Amino acid sequence: MRAVLLESFRTLPGVRTVPDPEPHEDAVVVRVEATGLCRSDWHAWAGHDAGVTVPHVPGHEFVGRVVRVGSGVHRVAAGDRITVPFVCGCGDCLQCRAGNAQVCPRQTQPGFTHWGSFAELVEVRHADFNAVEVPEDADARDLVGLGCRFATAFRGLHGRARVRPGERVAVFGCGGVGLSAVMIAAALGARVIAVDISQDALALAERHGAEATVNSTGLEPAEIAARITAGEGTVPVTVEALGLEATAQAALLSLSPGGRHVQIGLFADEPSLPVGRMIALELSFLGAHGMAAADYPPMLDLVARGQLKPGRLVTRELGLDEVPGALATMAERPWPGVTVITP
Known part of the structure; x- marks a missing residue:
């Protein structure tokens, strides 16, 4: 697959051909329909996140379609259109069982703990617990930010x-x-x-x-x-x-x-x-550190009823080749509104 690859911190990333992700037993692989460029991605690029090691593919808020399913996944199927919280809980710990997956001590985060969504494909861990199904007819621009900001x-x-x-x-x-x-x-x-x-x-x-x-x-x-x-x-x-x-x-x-x-x-x-x-x-x-997948229904209901229209915040759309420059310069030249990437 093609992906934005960060090979050292605070240097211009490149768009490279890298191996496709192989799903863990509890994971799925999603073909990225659209993903957002967020300041948290800049923090990863700048080396502010101790959990990020290079080489690395950033990107953590996205919507897409499941294309591969791990052997231990039962609720999510190939073809499902999903988003996920940027904090993916393990589903088994005390915090996850209490409904607080956003502070799970064993959390995984695409784009931080493993390679993310500035790519054609991204892996989602603990998929049965974290996948949030989204409407087939919804515009991707209305869905991208639901994973993070x-x-x-x-x-x-x-x-x-x-x-x-x-x-x-x-x-x-x-x-x-x-x-x-x-x-x-x-x-x-x-x-x-x-x-x-x-x-x-x-x-x-x-x-x-x-x-x-x-x-x-x-x-x-x-x-x-x-x-x-x-x-x-x-x-x-x-x-x-x-x-x-x-x-x-x-x-x-x-x-x-x-x-x-x-x-x-x-x-x-x-x-x-x-x-x-x-x-x-x-x-x-x-x-406020994200939101558990189980807490999405009230927000999705407001989006479905048209009271929240996240897509109206989108002011720029980029292809994958334009991402390295936009990522490296976003602190010095912030772009007003939300930037969406379509790999």
Whole structure:
């Protein structure tokens, strides 16, 4: 198969012909219909993930059709059209049995623990537990993000923060996962404030549900918080979708007493946060690390009913040969909206 192969960290990958994946006993091989380019893939390329070793094929959010089935797989069949959470649980541990597969201690992650979806084929481990069947007639662009950023944002807002209609929600960072959070929060009835340094990203946020925006270019965390809280005061829910210390600080400074902060962005280094404020105001700091396959039905129902339209966040489509350059430069030249790759 053809795949984007990372042969050393922080160097330009190449598109190579590599062996097709052979499924483990509990796994299936999926022919990739479409896959997303996510900042987490850039972290893998940059060497920030200790579990990634080279040579490596990145890519972790995808939709496709099963073409090979391991001997121990019984629920998933060749021909099924599926997506999977980017965190694939083992299905047997205490966390998986409790419904928390997204924090499974034996988790596997395509594109991190093994080769991923920037390729024509990708292996999905523990397939009976992790495969999520998707509609045959759904546009692939509406399905790609359901494996990672859209599902993570949904889990963070719906499952962790339990956002209520009418609440104000401030979303910091309007890349793919941040825009997903904007759209989801609006669909849940929240009043959304979007924060970013890119006017193009803020325009997309307004198009997808934000009622107000803050351009944070050149502002210190306290100044960003002051812009957000001017007028109606502090907000009960914040979402940080970048993994930057300054925006996480600004988010926590913007929260009402008893407020809930959802941390989705991954930090390259451990951040310094206003813990004293968190204690004094009894703020909740809630991590969101994907979503278990069993929790997908409410999100899929909103997609089926047209209340969530992830495909509208797609602003660029690439072929496999265009991926190396886009991956290596995405931190310096971020693309507004979601990028979809069709191998």
